Amino acid sequence: MTRSAHGEPAAADDAASRIASWQRRAGRHGLPWQHTRDPYRVWLSEIMLQQTQAATVVPYYERFLSLFPTVADLADAPQDAVLRAWAGLGYYARARNLHRCAQVLRDEHAGRFPGTAAELARLPGIGPSTAAAIAAFAYGERAPILDGNVRRVLARYFAVEGDPTAARTAQRLWEHARALIAAAPASLDMAAYTQGQMDLGATVCTRTRPDCARCPLAPDCRARIEGRQDELPTPRARRAQPLRHCWMLIAECEGRVLLERRPDTGVWGGLWTLPQFEDEAALEAVRAGLGEAGPPLALASIEHVFTHFRLRIQPLWLRVRDAAPAPADANQAWIFIGDLAAHGMPAPVARLLDGLYDGAPLLR
Ligand code: SF4
Secondary structure, eight states: OOBOTTSSBOOGGGHHHHHHHHHHHHSOOOOTTTTOOOHHHHHHHHHHHTTSOHHHHHHHHHHHHHHOOSHHHHHHSOHHHHHHHHTTSOOTHHHHHHHHHHHHHHHHSTTOOOSSHHHHTTSTTOOHHHHHHHHHHHHOOOOOOOOHHHHHHHHHHTTOOSOTTSHHHHHHHHHHHHHHHHTSOTTOOHHHHHHHHHHIIIIISOSSSOOGGGOTTGGGOHHHHTTOTTTOSOOOOOOOOOEEEEEEEEEEETTEEEEEEOOSSSTTTTOEEOOEESSHHHHHHHHHHTOSBOOOEEOOOEEEEOSSOEEEEEEEEEEBOSSOOOOSSTTEEEEEGGGGGGSOOOHHHHHHHHHHHOOSOSOO
16 A cells, blocks of 8 residues: 555545544543543533534533533422533534433433444434434544535535535545445554544635644545645625614613523523513514513614525613512513522623623633
8 A cells, every 4th residue: 555745645546534533643632521432421521523623612611510410400499400411512402402412311211321322313312424424433434524624624625515514415425434444454443543534624624724734534535636726615605684673671670680581492592681672662662561661771782694695683671660560471580680690581681681781701
């Protein structure tokens, strides 16, 4: 077998072993979820790492584990406590699914994780790539992963054209991911290989300026050979993100603030937020129902970016002079300012109230 200047075999037939040995030599080793075969810890880290960078995940992961050390603790916890521990990580459907999955494991699997990627993928919130990562790390199963980072690496290595999130392109990438494992020897260290792909995508084959000189795939990477690293993967057609506007009412009375709990599905599902209005008439109706109050004070507007739109929030601060009226909605409650931190809130709302009341941080 020929050898490249990198000292790695130059043939494409064992790229998986090259990635595994590169990971052992030069990959990341200090992340708190590494070096465990506990499927609970692996699962938790994999869910948190979806759409979130490792450095951001570390403190959340450690706090989550201290609050819910086992899958049974997580299953038995109130949803509010789970959302509270998640607040600030975004994409809250992940937290709701995490909680639901723990309950399914408790109720239908005697509190144990199933032992194969195929069975894991039937659980709430666990897609095929996450299931494969859990099975590879916890059980050494020869299951391929295809998260965002790996899509980028494979699209470059094999010069796969097309939006990597489009079904047809994704299917081709899955085929390549399966073929890499099939071509590797039975002795392939699946934990190192799986971690290696993630590390390559996060630290070497980055979105801009991939560092091909450090890459174990460089000798036969088609994008590098053809000088097409900047073209691959094919960029997604960008749609303009619409800007939406709303008001949020910070109604304060006798040291309490009116909050409302969102329905379990949809944006910020299950979290506590401020009453939100898209039109002035609805806002006025609620203000009128709050009784005697001073004029609302408009605070600086804030903008929050969701996946498909941006939301410009105009906060209005209103001090209610009468005794706090009963909330008009069963999902609303007057919460003492000192107790706000015990309620899971979306990051922009927590920051807003943090700035206003300068108390215990609402966003940890
Ligand atoms: S050689 Fe360069 S472009 Fe190819 S996989 Fe490695 S870092 Fe990415």
